[in-house]
Amino acid sequence: MQNNKSRSLSMSRREFLKTTAAAATTMGAAALPFSKLYAQGPAKYRRMNISSPEARRTIESYKKAIRAMLALPPSDPRNWYRIALTHTMDCPHGNWWFLVWHRGYIGWFEQICRELSGDPAFALPYWDWTENTDPRKPFRPSVPAVMFEDVLTPTDSVYIPHFREFQARYRDVMAKADYWKRIYKPDGEFDDATQYGQLLARGIRTPDDLWFDIIDDPRGTFFFDQAHARGLTKAKPGFDGKTAKAVSLQTLLDALAPRDFLTFASPKTMGHSGLTGFGVLEGQPHNRVHNCVGGIFTEAGGNTTDSGGFMQANLSPVDPLFFLHHSNIDRLWDVWTRKQQARGYPVLPEGSDYDAWSAEPFLFFADSKGRPVIKTTAGDYATIGDFNYDYQPGSGEQVVPPVLTAGALKARAVTRIERFSAQITRPTANATGTASGAVMIPPALLQGRMExxxxxxxAQVTIALPPLAHGHDFAVLVNAPAGATGADPSSPHYAGTLSMFGHHLVHAPVTFTVPLSGTIAALHEGKLLQANAPLDIRIVPEQMALPRVLAAKPGMKAKAEVLSIVVEAH
Structure with missing residues (x-):
């Protein structure tokens, strides 16, 4: 699959930065996908929009690959459920390795599909949830109709219908896999940069721990029976209002606006099993789409229901939509990267941050033959590199500007990010009240301009959550009327909802980045902003969507302590 003109993924940081700078100033990088900085000529594979007529052949090949993977024995690492279990055991969420780990994960998955479908040109399609396929109608994103066909939905009869059958098929294979080998360094110290070391970091000590998380945890399972394998249905494929807001063009352009990697991606952690916070891209479209497709749905009246579905939990890759969803996330990373290059901004962490980020071990991927891959660190996936694909243009491309002059690049590269800290006026968000903070913003930044x-x-909102915080959602409102306890996404006061994804133990405060520009513009248009007055940013707990939690009560609301609110201007 390799293009002989492609460079290795593992190029040095100095060479990477040198090549990036040269490309941005002399090669017209804004007109080219990031992968083409390392290969002359077009990419070998193109990932197509699932709604594009050109994607039909790709869809048929995807079906063939899925059938083939479902038919493989559980002992084969390319087996459909084994690939999903890789995500369960090793996926990062809520940290700065979220993007790069998933690039490697779906990149190797794409090669397995290419091998097992018999289609040498196969490339994963992507699902552009922001695309308005019919401009004559109100924007209502939904699951593409084709994804309810045949094996493209996990409700198809070819999938395992019940969790006990799943456990019966996979328990012995997982127990005998190499994941649990204890490997020691020459000095006798346990090597935590091993598969078992990575599992221990997640609290998975034995295969029984893994099965407890998947099946027996009373807070909710990762495995769903066939009738509840996907929350959205062919009859009701549309997103709820808050998810539609999270994938709207306004939110997408905000997600692509940050000038530094950490704000665009997600905050730093010490290891990719940790959860520290969410950038806009991960916290809004990523988390909301997962939960909505997985059955966590906010009705028009504000009540939240949970009909179940793989996409809401850490076994989400059982649903074929997972890979199209993450292909779009990766596409948007590529769009942001090309925007950064054209403007002279950094495209990756810098200095010692880059060294720590790039050295993180990724040890669970398998190649198209089922063998462990030889590229085993985050730095190996910092670029598209040897995967050698690009994307059919989609939503968000407009943020990539024409190539700027060297002088403009230099001027833009020194532009600073402004930060304004809020005074927390009420720190506690719970069933008896909302949390809030007041922050003064220079009037020039409150003009409602969206050019x-x-x-x-x-707004970077840092909150302390209970350790078992799965399902805790909080609406973020700006200058809402006194006594407001919620808001419809169409309200000018609504900025977004803070949503977790998957089941994660939360041991430290979590920072959510929420875009404010669209809300400020709406408030400005409605004459709801007062001159020289602070913005009131309110954190409103919402009803918990946890019907599977034994202790949950009807109407139970989330709770949190707001530690800080910082508004940044990018």
Missing amino acids: PEAPRLF
Whole structure:
């Protein structure tokens, strides 16, 4: 699959930065996908929009690959459920390795599909949830109709119908796999940069721990029976209002606006099993789409229901939509990267941050033959590199500007991010009240301008959550009327909802980045902003969607302590 003109993924940081700078100033990088900085000529594979007529052949090949993977024995690492279990055991969420781990994960998956489908040109399609396929109608994103066909939905009869059958088929294979080998360094110290070391970091000590998480945890399982394998249905494929807001073009352009990797991606952690916080891309479209497709749905009246579905939990890759969803996330990373290059901004962590980020071990991937891969660190996936694909253009491309002059690049590269800290006026968000903070923003940043060059505002909300915080959602409102306890996404006061994804133990405060520019523009238009007055940012607990939690009560609301609110201008 390799293009002989492609460079190795593992190029040095110095060479990477040198090549990036040269490409941005002399090669017209804004007109090219990031992968083409390392290969002359077009990419070998193109990932197509699932809604594009050209994607039909790709869809048929995807079906063939899925059938083939479902038919493989559980002992084969390319087996459909084994691939999903890789995500369960090793996926990062809520940290700065979220993007790069999933690039490697779906990149190797794409090669397995290419091998097992018999289609040498196969490339994963992507699901552009922001695309408005019929401009004559109100924007209502939904699951593509084709994804309810045949094996493209996990409700198809070819999938395992019940969790006990799943456990019966896979328990022995997982227990005998190499994951649990204890490997020691020459000095006798346990080597935590091993598969078992990575599992221990997640609290998975034995195969029984893994099965407890998947099947027996009373807070909710990862495995769903066939009738509840996907929450959204062919009859009701549309997103709820808050998810539609999270994937809207406004939110997408805000997600692509940050000028540094950490704000765009997600915050730093010490290891990729940790959860520290969510950038806009991960916290809004990523988390909301997972939960909505997985059956966590907010009705028009504000009540939240949970009909079940793989996409809401850590076994989400059982649903074929997972890979199309993450292909779009990866596409948007590529769009952001090309925007950064054109403007002279950094595309990756820098200095010692880059060294720590790139050295993180990724040890669970398998190649198209089922063998362990030889590229085993985050730095190996910092670029598209030897995967050698690009994307059919989709939503968000407009943020990539024409190539700027060297002088403009230099001027933009020193532009600073402005930060404004809020005074927390009420720290506790719970069933008896909302948390809030007041922050003064210079009037020039509150003009409601949405031009591409206008600064965009983000609220970084840091909250302390209970350790078992899965399902805790909080609405973020700006200048809401006194006594407001919630808001419809169409309200000018609504900025977004803080949503977790998957089951994670939360041991430290979590920072959510929420875009404010669209809300400020709506407030400005409605004359709801007062001159020289602070913005009131309110954190409103919402009803918990946890019907599977034994202790949950009807109407139970989330709770949190707001530690800080910082507004940034990018």
